[in-house]
Amino acid sequence: MKKNIAVCPGSFDPVTVGHTDVISRACSLFDEVVVLVSQNSGKCALFTSDERVKMLEQSLKDYDNVRVESFDGLLADYTKKIGAAVIVKGLRAMSDFEYEFQMALTNKRLNPATETVFLTTKAENMYLSSSMVKQVASMGGDISPFVPPVILKTVTERIKKSVETRKEEKK
Ligand code: PNS
Secondary structure, eight states: OOOOEEEEEEOOTTOOHHHHHHHHHHHHHSSEEEEEEEOOTTOOOSSOHHHHHHHHHHHTTTOTTEEEEEESSOHHHHHHHHTOSEEEEEEOSHHHHHHHHHHHHHHHHHOTTOEEEEEEOOGGGTTOOHHHHHHHHHTTOOOTTTSOGGGHHHHHHHHHHHHHHHHHHHO
8 A cells, every 4th residue: 555655844943842743743644754854045044954854863763654854955846756645834823824825835836746734733832933942042041841852952052052153253
């Protein structure tokens, strides 16, 4: 029987517990889940693509039907290449909706064989974003409720280092 492959794309800069919640639910809905670290042309990433892949792999090590990849091109080309049935995205608030709707329609136009499915986030993650995590950590706040425990040290130290580098550059 043909396996249903789902792709969970995102910037994951860094992965949050909001992301892992949506991915874990995708793992129980689909046979195979590919978490895809992709480039968002509207955002400037702090972590390299390799760092983001590694943090996702560490955070998702308990799921046996998931793998993490990175891809530089169009998401629609990737889903076509691997024959994915579905793109899974988490939807937080109405503020996400217009942007996500636009992306879903564009991806459908570019690759009609793949459907976009939205999973609503848990209420407690409604406000959570990678940008918020970076902002809290850069001001010395505790990000332990927001990122998977296994990557907490890496994320905290890396953000601290980038704040120090910026301060040095300003001198
Ligand atoms: O986590 P994000 O930043 O909301 O994820 C957005 C992402 C990376 C999934 C989106 O920007 C994307 O699909 N980028 C790959 C390039 C692409 O296909 N762009 C056209 C999307 S309609």
